[in-house]
Amino acid sequence: MKFRNESIFHLKTLNQEKLLNSLCKKFSLTKIDRLNEKEVKFSCDYSKYKKIEKYLKERNTEIISISHFGVMWRLSQVLTSFGLIFAILFISIGFSIQYQYIWQYEILGTEKLDKNSVVSFIAENFDKKKSKIDIVEIETALANKFNEISFASCIIKGQTLVVNIKEKLLPDEKYGQFQPIISQKNAKITKIELISGTLNVKVGDFVEVGDVLVEPYVIDSSGEIKKVEANAKIYAEVYNEGSADHYESFIDVYRTGRVCEESVVTLFGLPIYTFKTENTFKMYEVEYETTNLIQNNFLPFKLKKTKIYELEERVVETKFEDVQDEYLQKARQNALEKCEDCDKIIDEYYTLRHLSGITVVNYCIVTLEEIGEKYVG
Amino acid sequence: MFNFFGEIKENLKNTNKIGLDNFNLINISGKILYVEGHLGLVTLSKETISFKVKNAVIIVDGSEMILSELSENTLKITGKIKKVEQI
Numbered sequence: 001m002k003f004r005n006e007s008i009f010h011l012k013t014l015n016q017e018k019l020l021n022s023l024c025k026k027f028s029l030t031k032i033d034r035l036n037e038k039e040v041k042f043s044c045d046y047s048k049y050k051k052i053e054k055y056l057k058e059r060n061t062e063i064i065s066i067s068h069f070g071v072m073w074r075l076s077q078v079l080t081s082f083g084l085i086f087a088i089l090f091i092s093i094g095f096s097i098q099y100q101y102i103w104q105y106e107i108l109g110t111e112k113l114d115k116n117s118v119v120s121f122i123a124e125n126f127d128k129k130k131s132k133i134d135i136v137e138i139e140t141a142l143a144n145k146f147n148e149i150s151f152a153s154c155i156i157k158g159q160t161l162v163v164n165i166k167e168k169l170l171p172d173e174k175y176g177q178f179q180p181i182i183s184q185k186n187a188k189i190t191k192i193e194l195i196s197g198t199l200n201v202k203v204g205d206f207v208e209v210g211d212v213l214v215e216p217y218v219i220d221s222s223g224e225i226k227k228v229e230a231n232a233k234i235y236a237e238v239y240n241e242g243s244a245d246h247y248e249s250f251i252d253v254y255r256t257g258r259v260c261e262e263s264v265v266t267l268f269g270l271p272i273y274t275f276k277t278e279n280t281f282k283m284y285e286v287e288y289e290t291t292n293l294i295q296n297n298f299l300p301f302k303l304k305k306t307k308i309y310e311l312e313e314r315v316v317e318t319k320f321e322d323v324q325d326e327y328l329q330k331a332r333q334n335a336l337e338k339c340e341d342c343d344k345i346i347d348e349y350y351t352l353r354h355l356s357g358i359t360v361v362n363y364c365i366v367t368l369e370e371i372g373e374k375y376v377g
Numbered sequence: 378m379f380n381f382f383g384e385i386k387e388n389l390k391n392t393n394k395i396g397l398d399n400f401n402l403i404n405i406s407g408k409i410l411y412v413e414g415h416l417g418l419v420t421l422s423k424e425t426i427s428f429k430v431k432n433a434v435i436i437v438d439g440s441e442m443i444l445s446e447l448s449e450n451t452l453k454i455t456g457k458i459k460k461v462e463q464i
Contacts (some may be wrong), residue, residue, distance in 0.1 A: 021417040024447045032444035034421045042447075 002026075005070030007049035009042055012062040016040045019061060027052055039064070043182045046073055104160040113148045113167060119320055122161065129364045130156060138163075178216035178227045181372040183207040187236035190368065197230035207236070213372045234372045237346065239364055242334025244327045247357040248318040253283075260284075260308040265293065267301055281310040320359045331363035382413075399431040404461060410437060410454040418447075426454055436462045 008031075013019050016034060020042070023029060031043040043051055046068060056063055077169070078084065101234045105122060126138055142152040142163070148248040151166040181197070189205045197214040202208060216230040262276035286308050291300035328350060339345075347366040352359060386397050400414030417428040426444060427436040442456030 017418040017421055020421070020444075020447060025449045028446070028448040032421070032447055034423065040421075045388050 004033060005046035005072040006043045006068070007046050007052075007073075008067045008069075009044070009056075010064040010066070011042075011051065011056065012038055012039050012064050012329060013040065014038060014063045019059070022059075023052065026055070028133045046070055089191050099159065100130050102130060102133065102156065102159055102161045103128075104178075106160050106162045107153045107165065108162065109165040113165065114144060117245050118142065118146070118163065118165070121318065122163070133161070159216065178229065180212045180216050181230045181232060182215040183213055183233070183236075184373055185238045185369070185371050186235070187238040187369070187371055189234060189236045191235040193233040195231035195233075196228045197232060197370075199232070201234075207371075214371055232372065233370060235368060236368045236371045238339075238367050240335050240337070240338040240367060242331045242338065242363045242365075244330035244334065244363075246320050246323065246327050246361065247318065248316075248319065248357045248359075249315055251313050253311050253313050255285075256310045256312050258310040260310075262306040262308075264304045265301060265305075266304060267299065276306075281308065283311040283313070284308045285311055320354075327359075328359045328363065331361040332365070335363045335365045339367055378437070389448050391403075399434075402461065404436070404458060407439075407458045408455065410461065412452045412454075414450060415452055428443065430463075433463050434458075436464060438462070446448075 009068065012019075016309070020029065020032060020040070027044055027048050027140055029042045029044055030076050031041070033041045049066065049068070053063065053066065082326060099353055100278055101340070105119045107118050110118070121142070122138060125141065126133060133156065135156070138154050138161075139152045142165070143149050148167050149165055149169040153164045155162050155164075155174050180200075187206070188204050189201050189207065192201075192203060192213065196218070200212045207213065213234055214230040215234045217227050220226055235327060258281070260277050260279045263274070264271050266271040286306060289305045289307070291303050291305070293303050331350060332348070344367060345365055345367050348364065350361060350363040352361055382401050396444040398414075400412065402413075403409075403411040405411070405419060412430075412435070415435075416431065417429040419429060419434060420425040421444060423442055424440055425436065425438055426442055427434055429435075429442070429445065437452075437454055437458060439456050442454055442458070444452060445455045446453035
């Protein structure tokens with residue numbers, strides 16, 4: 001595209017010199033080219049072309065064509081394009097009309113309250129036109145309509161009404177959620193503090209994981225079942241067990257210390273240098289390691305190292321009495337790992353089971369804990 | 378501002394008597410001919426362009442010539458200029 005703004009006239013006239021002489025007295029002409037006896041072409045500044053055109057028409061000069069070049073001409077074409085202007089106008093009017101309305105609702109901060117119910121309440125009871133919307137009125141109406149709402153604040157952001165809700169902290173039964181309390185551990189009940197609900201166990205009972213401790217209902221004086229939130233503090237002796245097995249004789253596989261190495265230098269995954277010693281081991285295990293030879297990434301030289309360790313087997317024979325303390329500690333440690341959130345260790349003991357060549361150590365740590373959690377279906 | 382034509386005319390003196398203000402012609406390397414003080418085109422073609430000046434007609438012969446600029450008092454011819462003649 002030419003940046004110089006110019007218009008090129010292509011004329012058909014007989015007395016070209018006379019015409020050019022009269023034209024040049026009023027306008028500055030450039031690139032005058034006589035094509036033949038009847039036709040001539042010349043250029044002029046784009047801003048003057050209308051005057052020249054008028055001048056030529058007044059003298060009945062035949063204009064074959066007028067062509068334009070330059071940024072200004074392009075710009076004027078765009079600005080005088082009625083279709084485009086109409087489209088812009090139409091879009092602007094459409095946008096300005098629809099911009100006055102709320103098209104979207106965004107509900108934030110709801111956990112228990114259904115967002116759709118809030119949206120439908122606002123949509124049904126309040127105008128969508130921004131100018132007719134009273135934010136305070138919506139906030140008050142929401143707080144009055146929904147008991148779960150403690151506080152609501154609204155803002156209009158573009159064409160979205162953003163509602164920020166802070167919910168009240170209500171007990172579960174307000175939402176119709178009645179779940180029993182179940183045991184999450186194997187334990188012996190020692191103490192019960194019932195707040196609401198119906199007990200399913202009593203002090204001294206042994207319970208397993210999944211057993212219902214408190215049902216979410218009560219039976220009133222007329223014998224009718226009334227749903228309530230199950231709520232109780234239940235304490236129990238929890239048995240945390242851990243074990244360790246001792247074998248009087250077992251085969252121990254160990255590394256002898258002899259190693260074979262194989263090194264491969266690669267570039268873009270292709271091996272370019274290999275060095276290895278022959279593997280003569282009968283029994284072995286292998287470790288692989290890959291490192292970059294050069295720190296930069298221009299040439300990704302990598303060293304792949306394979307280490308082969310020789311292994312041997314040996315029979316180890318030990319008497320349980322010699323290593324008893326060690327295995328007791330192992331079993332105790334396993335039991336302790338199962339003690340989560342234990343309030344208090346009240347007892348610990350172990351049992352030994354001697355089988356043929358194997359001794360099983362069972363260690364039990366008894367803790368006093370509060371058990372029971374709401375069932376989540 | 379320095380004016381080349383003005384300086385030359387200053388050196389000649391008696392400017393009015395010898396009519397130095399009628400027109401100026403500059404031929405640049407036979408490729409551009411710049412004219413000040415023309416009084417109108419007489420002929421226009423790719424081989425010959427002639428124009429009036431005060432008390433004379435200038436005929437420019439050449440080839441592939443284009444009148445690249447034309448205003449009321451000045452003109453510029455570009456192309457291969459072979460001969461500039463005053464009659």
